[in-house]
Amino acid sequence: MPTNLNNALGIHEYALNLQARRAELLSSNIANADTPNYKAQDIDFQSMLADYAGKGNGPVATHARHFGNAAQAGEDGALYRTPTQPSVDGNTVDPQVEKAAYMENALRYQATLDFVNGTIKSLRTAITGQ
């Protein structure tokens, strides 16, 4: 049990934010499924979370000016998707892939919410002592 209430939710707070942003990105991909020259984007959730937790698999930044893992992506961690099949109009959205990713992300969001709810419940039990 965390003693500092600020960190009571631990990594789940960050994960929730990341999943919300990923949902936005994927919805943008789905919305632009028919837009010429639109390039699909996504967040590498695992590496972003690992970066946050401070145990990334990649090279460790030991200096302030080193590039970290997240530096490969934009500041917000958005990366362009590698298209599975070429399209004449320059669009790289594969609707099926995006739909599946969106659903998966929604499920993960719900799971994270469940974890947060559980933490809040145990905190409440601790406070009320019942």
Next chain:
Amino acid sequence: MFKIFDVAGSALSAQTVRLNTTASNLANADSVSSSIDQTYRARQPVFAAMLDQARSGDQTAVGVQVKGIVESQSELRQEYRPDHPMANEEGYVFLPNVNVVEEMANMISASRSFQTNVEVTNTAKQMMLQTLRIGE
């Protein structure tokens, strides 16, 4: 999170425009005319990502907009029907350059995209509602 409703909403409106042009094209597929200038031409919307919106803010999620509607410049069909009331002096009538098969495929694609975006909105709504019920 609220951004999803904007993005999916913009896609819904864009797909509606696409369905509208398809309906117009199909309805006018056989609209005969006696001169080239007055003949109906197939029209298609041009989609574009709202990149200016993305540049102004820190958001990477962008909606879709209809940049404009272009008329097809492919050749019109010309038929020799001297008995037709709309025939010109040489006995020709002009038919629109609407490709019905293409329009049907377009219609199905547009309605599928519409459905997908409705589902995206619904899922986002569920996510929001569950977030609101946090800690209950």
